[in-house]
Amino acid sequence: MNYEVVIPAAGQGKRMNAGKNKQFIELEGKPVIAHTLTVFEADPSCTGIILVINEAERDEFMDMIERYSFSKIKKMAGGGAERQESVYNGLKHASEPIVFIHDGARPFIEYPVLQELAAAAEREGAATLAVPVKDTIKRVEKGEVLETVERSSLWAVQTPQAFRLSEILHAHKDAELHHYQGTDDASLIERLQQKVHVITGSYANLKLTTPEDLLIAEAILKQRKGEINHDTNRTGI
Ligand SMILES: Nc1ccn([C@@H]2O[C@H](COP(=O)(O)OP(=O)(O)OP(=O)(O)O)[C@@H](O)[C@H]2O)c(=O)n1
Numbered sequence: 178m179n180y181e182v183v184i185p186a187a188g189q190g191k192r193m194n195a196g197k198n199k200q201f202i203e204l205e206g207k208p209v210i211a212h213t214l215t216v217f218e219a220d221p222s223c224t225g226i227i228l229v230i231n232e233a234e235r236d237e238f239m240d241m242i243e244r245y246s247f248s249k250i251k252k253m254a255g256g257g258a259e260r261q262e263s264v265y266n267g268l269k270h271a272s273e274p275i276v277f278i279h280d281g282a283r284p285f286i287e288y289p290v291l292q293e294l295a296a297a298a299e300r301e302g303a304a305t306l307a308v309p310v311k312d313t314i315k316r317v318e319k320g321e322v323l324e325t326v327e328r329s330s331l332w333a334v335q336t337p338q339a340f341r342l343s344e345i346l347h348a349h350k351d352a353e354l355h356h357y358q359g360t361d362d363a364s365l366i367e368r369l370q371q372k373v374h375v376i377t378g379s380y381a382n383l384k385l386t387t388p389e390d391l392l393i394a395e396a397i398l399k400q401r402k403g404e405i406n407h408d409t410n411r412t413g414i
Pocket residue numbers: 184185186187188189190191192193229256257258259260261263264280281282283384385386
């Protein structure tokens with residue numbers, strides 16, 4: 178199942194506090210965004226990449242694209258104030274019936290699940306990766322616990338999220354019309370009472386958000402090179 182992917186990479190990286198867009202932080206000498214793009218460049222089912230960038234960083238992105246000879250990038254769209262706006266700006270350039278939306282800050286996505294996602298989106302309309310929450314989650318206000326949320330049905334949602342293009346475009350348009358701001362794209366489908374299928378992802382598919390995540394990222398890369406031998410394939414989800 179062919180798909181295009183919109184990759185939002187136009188954030189500020191405030192929580193990373195790196196003094197630059199975290200997409201350009203290097204892991205094993207390669208920028209985070211280049212690790213992410215490599216996955217989709219190598220997937221024959223991915224027919225095009227729409228990269229959403231800060232216009233002020235266009236030259237830096239162009240240099241990176243040339244350095245790694247990325248050939249599938251069909252458009253570099255301008256980002257918005259919020260992730261949702263950036264994604265919508267990118268979606269307007271998509272044309273394949275199935276579209277993925279994947280954070281540029283999640284470089285550890287792996288192939289096998291991509292085809293499952295695309296098939297689920299084609300069959301059900303919308304699908305997302307997620308993993309069961311491992312910590313106890315509490316609702317807290319002013320430093321006090323309001324409630325402990327029942328954990329058995331809590332999942333931490335990841336990207337890629339996959340959709341029928343027509344449906345996610347409508348969902349973004351409706352959210353914009355009603356000034357609804359979601360933290361992921363699947364929530365825009367949910368608010369229209371449409372179903373979102375969940376596919377179990379990997380705990381390694383983390384979003385590089387705070388500096389500690391870089392330590393984990395370096396370890397994942399070392400493990401993939403065989404320099405660390407903890408077998409993460411044994412995760413029992
Ligand atoms: N206005 C925005 C905000 C975020 N993103 C992208 O959406 C992904 C997930 O967002 P997040 O991890 O929150 O990135 P930042 O917004 O950069 O991080 P922070 O909130 O710490 O500033 C990232 O690849 C980020 O570049 C984007 O394209 N446009």
